[in-house]
Amino acid sequence: MGREKKRGTSGATKNYLTRSQAVRKLQISLADFRRLCIFKGIYPREPRSKKRVSKSSTPSTTFYYAKDIQYLLHEPLLNKFRDQKALAKKISKALGRNEVSDASRLERNLKPRMRLDHIIKERYPTFVDALRDLDDALSMLFLFANLPSTAEVPANIIAKCQRLTLEFEHYLIRTHSLRKSFLSIKGIYYQATIQGQDILWLVPYRFVQRTGADVDYRIMATFVEFYTTLLGFVNFRLYTSIGLVYPPTFDLKSEEQGAELGAFQLEAQNGEEQQPADNEVDAETNEKAQAEADRLLSLPAEPQRDEEEQAEADVEDIEANQASALDQFASIDEKADTLLQPSATADSATAGKLFETFTVFLSRETPRHSLEFILKAFGCKRVGWDSSLGEPGAYCAEDDKRITHQIVDRPDLPLPSPPLTDGETDMDVDEVDGVVTKRANERVPGRIYVQPQWVWDSINAGQLQRPDLYAPGATLPPHLSPWVKPKKGDYDPTLSLAAQETAAEAEMEDEEDIVDEGSGGEEVEGVRGDGEAREMEEELDKEEDGGMDVNLAGSEDESEGEVEVSGGADADEDDEWGGISGDEAEDVGDSAARQAQAELEAEALGKAPVQAGTTEKEKRKREREVAQAKRAREEREQQEQVERQKMMMPRRKRKVYEKMVYSNARKDEEAEKLRAKRRKIERGGAAKS
Known part of the structure; x- marks a missing residue:
């Protein structure tokens, strides 16, 4: 046993x-x-x-x-x-x-100092493993970098999180690794691609944060302690991989004055090259660029090539451009799902040239740090703002003539006022030491004014969007998430209703239009009937006042004593019908022939014949009923075929199929609700206009 x-x-x-x-x-x-x-x-x-x-x-x-x-x-x-x-x-x-x-x-x-270096090495054997686990770390550290200093969150932890996050942003700016961004209710989402790994994190808006008592900050502080060690290792590896010294030089005085990104100065490892702050332009660099441009202008012109050589060169350029262009995949079947197209922002070189030629000024009401980070990550080297927000990082003032784009988030700005004549004064003009500045809240000629959403939509699309759609005071296009791709049958805000609504919805919309037209016609007929009633009342009043109007016949052809009575009962002979004239007979015959031809055509097409005297409204109603009956018959036949196929399925597969059908029906209902909401909004806008 x-x-x-x-x-x-x-x-x-x-x-x-x-x-x-x-x-x-x-x-x-x-x-x-x-x-x-x-x-x-x-x-x-x-x-x-x-x-x-x-x-x-x-x-x-x-x-x-x-x-x-x-x-x-x-x-x-x-x-x-x-x-x-x-x-x-x-x-x-x-x-x-x-x-x-x-x-x-x-x-x-005697307080022991704990180091987590060995734990980082244990949990992340390779650098790629650390990059894959960087999403939560960045979200937590950016959150603590924006929190106020309290007893639960000491100031030194906040300063450490701010320094580490700014160092990470400098790396993204230097390598143009940022790919997408999205403005949501929770905050701003960013996505960067580092060594083939997509990293997505969330940054809260810079509002006044209120720490709640129901949050256990001890648990969060433990995560922050681990994540700061992890991000320090990652930043060191990233900086050394591109030949920069880590940690970068940090100017505490500039940081206290609001420089933020401008408080760091990147330095090469060999010590020969000193990288200036990204929001400043080195004078020596401008001099070298100008000298190179002058040298190119002084070179002799190239001899003119023959037409054949020029044509061959043009063909080579076109082939090179086609080779470098992204492939576009077209779907063979129209009913199939749309194939995913390659992203235009997948290349760091392309991303680094998006805003390269612009000089951007940020107004005081715009989110300065996020816009500065995105603009510099996509190639813009000249970003300015008001000196009251931080003078060390400002590149230029608002009245600088080099500014090409100004980002504002206020109502529509008026155009510049015409010049004043002699003797006129303007109360809005400020004159300081004899220098006249521009009027308040007035546009500068030659400068493009856009709202902040233009920057986000441009980087997500991989190309510059039309500035007129994002002008101050304009109704902005929908800001869509770059990570959500609409599937077949889902609601797509970028398409029109006619391109995505079903046949039943289209017929229902036509029926609503007919109802609207009918209600409008009844109102018109009612108004016309009231007018006719008023005219009849006026005629009756005239008859009561003056009696019958008698016109004496004064011509030679008429007999003496013969009178013409209008409106009397003796005028029956004038009201008698004298038959159909020749022209009227021809019209009646033509209408009968057209009616017969229409009935033959309807019978040939399989439609119900239209009876004589049918109005356009009745015709459309009849056609809609025929289409609905046809669609109902097709749906019934399709449902019967599906039921027959379900009978041949095993029980497990049939259950899975029913769940799939149920989930698809729920999705279709949600999409239909969104389309109905959009249709209602468009109808309201059309009615107002």
Whole structure:
């Protein structure tokens, strides 16, 4: 007879440990256990049966793998936690004896310093692994960089997060690695491609943040401690990969004056080249560029080539452009899904030239930091703003003549006023030391004014958008997410309603138009009937006032005493019908022939014949009824065919098919609701216009 197994020694019970068992085994507090699990990347597990795994009558709620807890027994941070616990006991004893100076000395000199470098190397063996796990790290650090300083979030943590995030943004600006961005309710989404890895993170808007009491900042501070170490390693690797010294030179004075990105100065590793701040243009660089341009202008002109040589050169240029252009994939079947096209922003060289030739000025009401970061990441080297927002980083003033684009987020700006004549004065003109500045809230001639959304839509599309669509005060186009591609049958805001609505929706829209037309016609007829009634009342009034109008006959052809009575009962002879004239007979015959021809054509096309005297409204109604009957018949036949095919399916596949049909119907309903909402908005706009 075999030996009886003891409960809890094998199987699923041995593979799992509860949180209380893990804490007792590691001999640390619950708070330290949580920190250690966050640092090591160990998370609770959900067993298949909690009752079978639990060793007590009451099933526990949190379980961990026994191998993970065994792995934590060899962690060097356990000794640091024990040293902190011993130090806390010494400090509490000193405070109990009222020895405050000794307690502060112990905390200052004996506090253990924890380093997470070995954990970073363990969790991320390669650099690509660290890049893949960088999304959450960037979102958390950008969040803490925008938080106010409180007791839960000290100022040194905020400053560290700001420095690390700005260093990362400088790398993206230098390498033009930023690809897409999107303005959402939560904040601003950014996507960058670094060494083939797509990194997506969220940056909150720079509003006044209010920290809530229901947030556990201890857990978040533990994540921040780990993420700051991770991002420091990543920044070091990124900077050294492009030949820059890490950490870059940081000017604290410029940062205090609001420079932000301008407070960093990148330096090459060889020490020969000094990279100036990206928002400043080096004078030596401009001189070299001007000297090179002068040298090219001084060169003799090339001899004129023959027509054949010129044609061959043009053909070569066209072939080169076609080779460098992106391939466009066209779908063979019109009913198939749209094929994904290659993105125009997939190349860093293309991204670095999008705003390269522009000089942009940012108004005070615009989000300066995000616009500065995006513009510089896509090639713009000359970004200016008002000096009150931070003078060290400003490239130019608002009245600078070199500005090509100004980004504003205010109502429509008026055009410049005509010049004043002699003797006129303008109260809006400011004159300082004899220099007349431009009027307030007035456009500068030769400068393009756009709203901030123009920048985001341009980088997402990979090309510059039309500035007139984003003019100040204009109704902006829909700002769509660059990561959501509409599928077949879904609502697409970029297409018109006629291009995506179904046949039933189109017929329903036609019916609504007919109803609107009919209601308008009834109103017109009602107005016309009231006018005729008023005319009849006026005639009756005239008859009551003056009686019958009698006109005496004064001609020789008429007999004496013969009178012409208008409106009397004796005028029956004038009202008698005298038959159909020749022209009227020809018209009646032609109309009968046209009616017969129309009936023959309708019968040949399979449509119901239109009866004589039918109005256009009745014709359209009849055609709509025929189309609806035809569509209902086709849908019924298709449904019957589907039911026959479902009968041949196995039960499992039939259930899967029914779930798929249900989900597709829900999607179609949502798309139909969105199209109906858009149709209502367009009708309202057309009615107002």
